[in-house]
Amino acid sequence: MGNRILLPTLAAVTAALCVLSLAVGPSPIDLVAAVKQLILGLTSTEAAIIGQIRLPRTLLAVATGASLGLAGAAMQGWVRNPLAEPGLLGVSASAALGAVIVFYGGWTLYHPLALPLGGIAGALVSVLFLYALAGRAATAHTLILAGVAVNSIAGALTSLTLSLSPNPFALSEIVFWLLGSLADRTTEHVLLMAPFVAVGTAMLLSAGKGLEALSLGEETAFTLGFSPTRVGVTVAAGTALAVGASVAVIGAVGFVGLVVPHVLRPLVGHSARRLLPAAAFGGAALVLAADCAVRLMAPGPELKLGVVTALIGAPFMLALVLRLRHAGMR
Amino acid sequence: MTLLATHDVHVRHGQRAVLSGVSFGVAAGELVGLVGPNGAGKTTLIRVLAGLAAPARGEATLEGIRLDKLRLEERARRIAFLPQAGDCAWSLSVADVVALGRLPHRSAHARNGAADLAALRTVMTECGLTDLATRRIDRLSGGERARVLLARALAVEPEILLADEPVAGLDPRHQLQVMDVLRQRTEAGQATVAVLHDLGLAARYCHRLALLRDGRILADGPPQAVLTRDNLAAAFGLPMELTDVAGWPVVVPSARERVSP
Numbered sequence: 001m002g003n004r005i006l007l008p009t010l011a012a013v014t015a016a017l018c019v020l021s022l023a024v025g026p027s028p029i030d031l032v033a034a035v036k037q038l039i040l041g042l043t044s045t046e047a048a049i050i051g052q053i054r055l056p057r058t059l060l061a062v063a064t065g066a067s068l069g070l071a072g073a074a075m076q077g078w079v080r081n082p083l084a085e086p087g088l089l090g091v092s093a094s095a096a097l098g099a100v101i102v103f104y105g106g107w108t109l110y111h112p113l114a115l116p117l118g119g120i121a122g123a124l125v126s127v128l129f130l131y132a133l134a135g136r137a138a139t140a141h142t143l144i145l146a147g148v149a150v151n152s153i154a155g156a157l158t159s160l161t162l163s164l165s166p167n168p169f170a171l172s173e174i175v176f177w178l179l180g181s182l183a184d185r186t187t188e189h190v191l192l193m194a195p196f197v198a199v200g201t202a203m204l205l206s207a208g209k210g211l212e213a214l215s216l217g218e219e220t221a222f223t224l225g226f227s228p229t230r231v232g233v234t235v236a237a238g239t240a241l242a243v244g245a246s247v248a249v250i251g252a253v254g255f256v257g258l259v260v261p262h263v264l265r266p267l268v269g270h271s272a273r274r275l276l277p278a279a280a281f282g283g284a285a286l287v288l289a290a291d292c293a294v295r296l297m298a299p300g301p302e303l304k305l306g307v308v309t310a311l312i313g314a315p316f317m318l319a320l321v322l323r324l325r326h327a328g329m330r
Numbered sequence: 331m332t333l334l335a336t337h338d339v340h341v342r343h344g345q346r347a348v349l350s351g352v353s354f355g356v357a358a359g360e361l362v363g364l365v366g367p368n369g370a371g372k373t374t375l376i377r378v379l380a381g382l383a384a385p386a387r388g389e390a391t392l393e394g395i396r397l398d399k400l401r402l403e404e405r406a407r408r409i410a411f412l413p414q415a416g417d418c419a420w421s422l423s424v425a426d427v428v429a430l431g432r433l434p435h436r437s438a439h440a441r442n443g444a445a446d447l448a449a450l451r452t453v454m455t456e457c458g459l460t461d462l463a464t465r466r467i468d469r470l471s472g473g474e475r476a477r478v479l480l481a482r483a484l485a486v487e488p489e490i491l492l493a494d495e496p497v498a499g500l501d502p503r504h505q506l507q508v509m510d511v512l513r514q515r516t517e518a519g520q521a522t523v524a525v526l527h528d529l530g531l532a533a534r535y536c537h538r539l540a541l542l543r544d545g546r547i548l549a550d551g552p553p554q555a556v557l558t559r560d561n562l563a564a565a566f567g568l569p570m571e572l573t574d575v576a577g578w579p580v581v582v583p584s585a586r587e588r589v590s591p
Contacts, residue, residue, distance in 0.1 A: 214419075219411070225407070270466075
């Protein structure tokens with residue numbers, strides 16, 4: 001399927017899911033009437049629910065999903081490995097650690113931007129650490145092992161921070177936040193992450209040609225006019241900004257960056273460049289769908305989004321590993 | 331006129347000198363073979379010419395201008411590099427892999443223009459890939475894949491093609507096919523440098539050979555002048571003879587015992 005059909009299809013699916021996300025919730029709402037009231041500036045419960053609860057939630061789902069899908073696709077193109085993914089390689093966990101440290105230090109009281117900046121700093125450190133640890137021509141094995149190491153370090157430091165937490169309420173707050181959820185987020189959260197996500201995704205999308213050249217290896221990419229270092233810096237910084245800011249606001253949502261590029265890759269003819277925009281839409285659609293499912297499923301306490309994506313993603317990952325085993329892991 | 335050249339180039343890998351004072355050049359319309367034993371520095375020399383290895387001393391120049399003074403994009407448009415045992419990380423179609431050769435000519439998000447499509451059509455036909463266009467590169471045989479990667483390099487429409495062992499691992503028919511393409515491109519004005527191990531093949535196709543040993547150029551000139559008994563013995567440490575079979579040049583080791591080089 002060419003991108004000329006695929007991208008509009010994915011965009012349409014994402015748009016439809018956005019509408020569904022606005023329509024779904026505990027209180028039944030006449031969506032058309034509520035949106036009208038919202039646009040006209042009328043105050044009503046319906047308009048408030050849409051404008052202050054469901055719209056931010058929908059926008060966050062789109063931003064987070066696009067960030068994670070895109071970052072997964074870009075990282076895979078960068079290290080030329082289908083298993084590279086922000087969650088699996090510990091980038092999300094490190095961003096979460098950054099945010100937890102900010103929470104713990106109470107720095108959000110000084111400035112609300114401390115939260116996304118903490119997430120971005122954590123993500124950036126992990127991406128650079130991974131690159132240094134696994135090297136440029138990392139095989140699947142070294143890369144996964146480096147990811148396990150980064151995940152463990154970030155997990156251990158997060159646990160350390162939590163165990164040192166003097167306040168049990170803050171503790172349970174952070175633990176729930178770590179599971180990843182779009183519930184109870186506000187317009188402020190959207191505004192907090194939006195600029196970073198916008199710059200990060202723009203950087204990742206700009207790396208398309210370089211990533212395409214990198215599919216022939218670093219030396220050939222260089223002789224095609226692309227400095228592998230520059231492509232790497234763009235991908236690392238873009239991932240840190242987009243994923244770091246997303247995770248800082250909604251918590252760690254795993255596997256999106258693994259599942260989405262893998263499903264879409266055959267549909268774009270395995271091209272690293274064509275995969276990027278498709279993965280952004282695909283990621284947004286997946287997170288929107290998962291979040292709608294979360295709200296539709298249980299009548300009791302809402303399932304955490306991160307739990308749902310993990311429940312979908314982990315078996316998927318297992319299937320991918322089995323397939324790579326058959327293909328002979330590189 | 332010499333297009334791409336090295337001037338007194340020295341390259342070291344740690345303590346070991348890989349190239350010691352190598353001066354070498356290639357002109358438009360010239361097919362030059364780099365020959366010599368394993369570890370002689372052939373790959374390093376071609377990497378210096380491609381701008382992939384920085385000399386510790388000396389310099390590589392393109393029309394007299396130092397390579398590192400030229401923009402990466404300009405170099406990419408003028409010099410194409412075909413690495414040894416190249417591969418593609420993703421299961422791209424043959425047409426997509428070959429089209430990567432047009433990347434240096436395309437602006438940021440532009441699709442392939444008319445010139446790009448014409449270049450791609452020509453190179454696909456030239457390398458006999460038209461029927462394979464939609465096949466995935468990871469499903470091809472070694473010979474087919476080598477032709478695809480050569481076509482990718484030629485799709486750049488470079489002034490200079492640097493090919494590191496373009497016929498390694500290919501059967502005789504595919505070896506001749508690849509060398510024919512290199513020869514045709516060269517006759518059309520391209521400067522071509524190829525690392526070759528088959529001395530007979532090198533003598534048959536190249537206008538000029540540079541024989542390397544221990545990081546130095548032992549001889550540089552027409553094949554008949556380079557592949558002498560003395561030069562071959564000095565380079566390979568083995569008595570060898572350039573002869574011909576049915577009019578084609580062949581190099582054969584003439585004795586089993588080592589001679590001191």
